[in-house]
Amino acid sequence: MFKIPGCNRKLTLDKDAGRLLTALAADYHKTVRPLDIGRVDEGGYAFREANGASGHLSNHASGTAIDLNWSQEGAQGSKLGAVFFHQVKHRKAINEIKARYGRWVQWGGDWRAKDYMHWEIKPGVTRVMVVNACKQLGIDADGVRKP
Numbered sequence: 001m002f003k004i005p006g007c008n009r010k011l012t013l014d015k016d017a018g019r020l021l022t023a024l025a026a027d028y029h030k031t032v033r034p035l036d037i038g039r040v041d042e043g044g045y046a047f048r049e050a051n052g053a054s055g056h057l058s059n060h061a062s063g064t065a066i067d068l069n070w071s072q073e074g075a076q077g078s079k080l081g082a083v084f085f086h087q088v089k090h091r092k093a094i095n096e097i098k099a100r101y102g103r104w105v106q107w108g109g110d111w112r113a114k115d116y117m118h119w120e121i122k123p124g125v126t127r128v129m130v131v132n133a134c135k136q137l138g139i140d141a142d143g144v145r146k147p
């Protein structure tokens, strides 16, 4: 179980992928939109999607994907998400997160079937690569990134 730094929310994730995704969630909380407002609407391991695309559910099933703010960012094809992420300041915050984590993590908002709440370890990224990414980005075993 990972506690998202700076935020009263927890995620159940793979022990290595979880470090990277928890650090990403903390950045998201700070720069895109707070995660801990309203009901708990974040998920990691085994969260069931309403409309899983192929390959999508398996990432949650292995604890290598997270969903953030699903009541706001919405599920696949969400109009709320489309409006929110069309705004320049939100797009900019997302681009900063992608610049930091994008070698290892992909955003569902970039998919043809938009899934704005979803972030996952990219296909082909191995556990060793994830561990090295954490080293490179200064992320500890709890998912805390030291800037």
Ligand SMILES: [Zn+2]
Binding pocket: 049, 060, 065, 066, 067, 117, 118, 119
């Ligand atoms: Zn998801």
